[in-house]
Amino acid sequence: MTVQSALQEEQQRLGMTVREIETQLAAIGPAYTGNDFTEQMLDLQREERKKRLEIAYKEPYFGRIDFQELPGNEVKPLYIGKAGVAKDRTNELLVVDWRAPVASLFYSFTGGDAAVTYDSPDGEVEGHVHLKRNLMVRQRELVRLVDSFTRGQEEDAVTDEFLLYRLGENKDNRLRDIVSTIQQEQDLIIRSERNKVLFIQGVAGSGKTTVALHRLAFLLYQYAGRMRAERMIIFAPNRMFLEYISGVLPELGVGDIQQTTFADWSLELLEHEVALRGAEEQLAYWFEQSHTQEELDRAPGRLKGGAAFKAEVDERIAELERTLAPAAPFEPVDGLVLKPETILEWFNTDYGEESVMRKRERLASRIRRWFESELKVRRIADKKVRAKALTRLNAYIKKIPSYTAPQLYATLFQGKTASAIIPKELAKETAARLKNGEVYPEDLAPLVYIHLRLFGLSQPMYDHIVIDEAQDYSPFQLEALKLCQTIPSMTVLGDLQQGIHSYTGIGRWQELMGLFGEEQTGFFELNRSYRSTMEIIEFANRILGAMEGVKPAVPVFRSGDPVQLQAVADNEWLDEIARSAKALEQEGGLQTISVIGRTAVECEMIHAHLAAAGIEASLIQSKQPNYNGGLSVVPAYLSKGLEFDAVLIADAGAEAYGKLDAKLLYVGCTRALHKLKVLYRGTPSPLVQPA
Structure with a gap:
């Protein structure tokens, strides 16, 4: 079949599918407003169906796979979309939901004439794939068609053509779903069984966050009736990141999943008995200056988040129970x-x-x-x-002992009952803050843990928990979250190479995996980066080149402009940032551009200079709930998780980034999709010097 005839065939099929969806939407009618309970329940079902059809209406499907089930000789075309659609009268399946068992073939099949299998509710199904086709539909119009496999024909190197096309698209201010380009290694994670704690080590740009979100959608489909959206929760690193990922689940037809930060969730669970203070100062302390490894190891977050301190908390609770x-x-x-x-x-x-x-x-x-x-x-x-x-x-x-969580926690920092793990000065400071109803971020995990041990969870247990940027979590945080589930079911994802919060986080995944039984855990590595060009990934890998135990990111074969490394004099530094930012804006086609500074103070200075130069930019700060795209200025430690068409590193000089700052600079550079320019004052950091 020629490309032209294939296009005509697909356009006809698309037109027929769209008309069927329009007919079904029109037949649903207005919402029921009466008081009859049965009708109300039926109306809820109609509303759910309407939502699915509306999702399908915008983009009915994105793929086609022609499958011949064995034994037999009938080859059936299966169209894969975000929502399943069947004809009203005949119930003939027009679109297969991407989460359905047979749809797994679209993601797992990579070519060849050998028989393939997929797991169905009735057992394993075997058959032959005759065609695998990627289709891009925008507003009910077919705009692209790519065949990655045709049985009986020699395979050309087109497997990644559709993927590369999608990756080359420019970035807006929201994370997008990847349902049309899920890769085989990602699909294995998404379709994993529910009663596991999956740990995902994924390099920058490997799609680990979107994989976790798609996994939630899959679990709700696969275990309908047994898992519910309102009993799922996502923990993100900050409120801005929550806003950034907010569009993915609705696009997949999923709502009602709680999305929060660990701090916000903890304060709500504790019924705001304590107030969080000093988070901003803490960030400034750890990121506005460099620290030795000894300082990091003795940081309050590591002391209060470790196993030894948890053992003391457990003993204090046991002592209370005994009395x-x-x-x-x-x-x-x-x-x-x-x-x-x-x-x-x-x-x-x-x-x-x-x-x-x-x-x-x-x-x-x-x-x-x-x-x-x-x-x-x-x-x-x-x-x-x-x-x-x-x-x-x-x-x-x-006289029977009675405590709130803050009251019992305070006994760990007072007199003869004080912790043997916590230094006296830190204990004294913590006790004083608790007396005023205030805590630091590292106090939240033990407080939540104590509260759950004392009072339990005042709502149904969570069916599934997603923890993003988990390398920045302490073991105590996971110990607290374990108490919120009857059976462990979590997706825990992050990147040790981006573990910039080393004053509180982990250095090895085993620190968290060891909290669960071996049979309860699964471990996946995503080393392929889909975000940045080859040139950007190779530059970023060089930054981490001297780190032990770090696997370099493997780029998708997508080439772009070379990374620009430019020296700049101190007295011209701010002017050069303004010139470079303006030049990137004038290139056209770049919707999101970011100037990434080393510290919050530096970013405030850059932002003020851009404003004085008449360049409009947004300044991203730690309390900021929204990211609006366009040109922005952001400290490296707040850029994690975000993506930009182009990135300008404000200063990668030796004074800005020493060897202990490799992860921080790596985070900044790997935010760029298409263009990366790196300025430096004085001597360039050894991290960016050519090998």
Whole structure:
């Protein structure tokens, strides 16, 4: 078949599919506004169907695979899209949902005439692929067609043509779904079983975040009725990143998944008993100057986030639990005695695995019931006697230990009960802040952990948890999140090469993987970078070249302009930044450009100079909730997770980036999709000097 005839065939098929979707949308009718419960439930189903059809209407499908199931000889064309569509009257499947088992062939098949298989609900299905075709549909118009395999023909090197075309598109201010270009190694992660904690080590630009989001959509499809969107949660590094990824799930037809940061979630869980203070100052302290490895190892985040401190917290909770059952007898009325042995038996046999303060509450209720029963049996009606007895009861119950999470946490920093792990000065400072109802970010994980151990989770357990940029998490944070699930089901993703928050994060994935049983975990590596050109990836790899145990990113074969490395004098530095930014804006076709500075202070100075030069740019700061595209100025440590068509590194001089800053500079450089220019003052950093 010629390309022209294939185009005509696909245009006819697309037209027929669009007309069918239009007909079905028109037939749904207006929303029900009455009070009949049955009709309300039916209307919810109609609204869900309408949402799926509206997604399909914009872009009915993106791929086609012709499959011949064995035994048999009928070859069926299967069109793959974001939402499944069937004809109303005949139920003939026009579009297969990308999450359906048979659709996995579109992602896993890489060529060859051998039989292939996929797992269906009825077992393994075997067959032959006769055609694999990529289709780009925009606003119901076919704009591109690429055949990556045709059975019986010699295979040309076109497998990645469609992918390269999509990667070459310019970037807007939102992360996009990758459903039409999911690669085989990404699809394996997306379709992995639910009851696992998957750890994904992915280089910059490997698509790990989008893979995790697509995995959520897959799990909701595959385990419909058993997993629910409102019982899923995504933890992102900051609010701006949440805004950046906000469009992906709705495009996939998924809503109601909670998206938050660990800090915001923690404060809400703690019912704002404490306020987070000093986060900005903490960022400034660790990023406005360089630090030795010894300073990083003794950082409060690493001390309070480690296994040794958690062991102390566990012992303090165990000690509290041991002292809940009173050791003294209760005598509400002379001669009426409740023995401590009886109370201890109640406590040990009746309350199982409940949270500590729930056990206390139930024990107190049990003592009150015994009290009321005994007074009734003994017919004690005298008001004075009863009032005195009630006073004794309240006093007795009041002596049973009761703590909030901040109260119990504070005992780890006071007097003889103080932690042996935390240095005295840090303990003193923490105690003072807790007294004022204030905490640092590293206090949140132990506080949440204590709260969950004391009170449990006040909502249904989470079906699935996604943790992005997990290399910046402490083990204690995962220990807290483990308490929010009955069966571990998580997608934990990050890049050790981008572990710039080393004052609180991890150095090896085993630090987190070791918190789970070996049978509960899975580990995947995504070393192929789809974001940047070959030239940018090779330059970035050179920055990390001296690091032990680091695998270089493997670029997709997409070539672009060479990376520009330019010296600039101190007195011309700001003017050169303005000139370079203006030149990039004038190139055309670059929708997002970023000037990446070393520190927040430096970025404020650059932003002010650009404004004075009449160049409009946005300044990205740590509390900022939105990223609006265009030209922006951002510190390297806040750029992580974002992508830009072009990046200008403001200063990669030796004074700005030493050897311990390799990860930070790597993060900045790997934000660029198509163009990267690097300025430096004085001597260039050894990280960017030619080998």
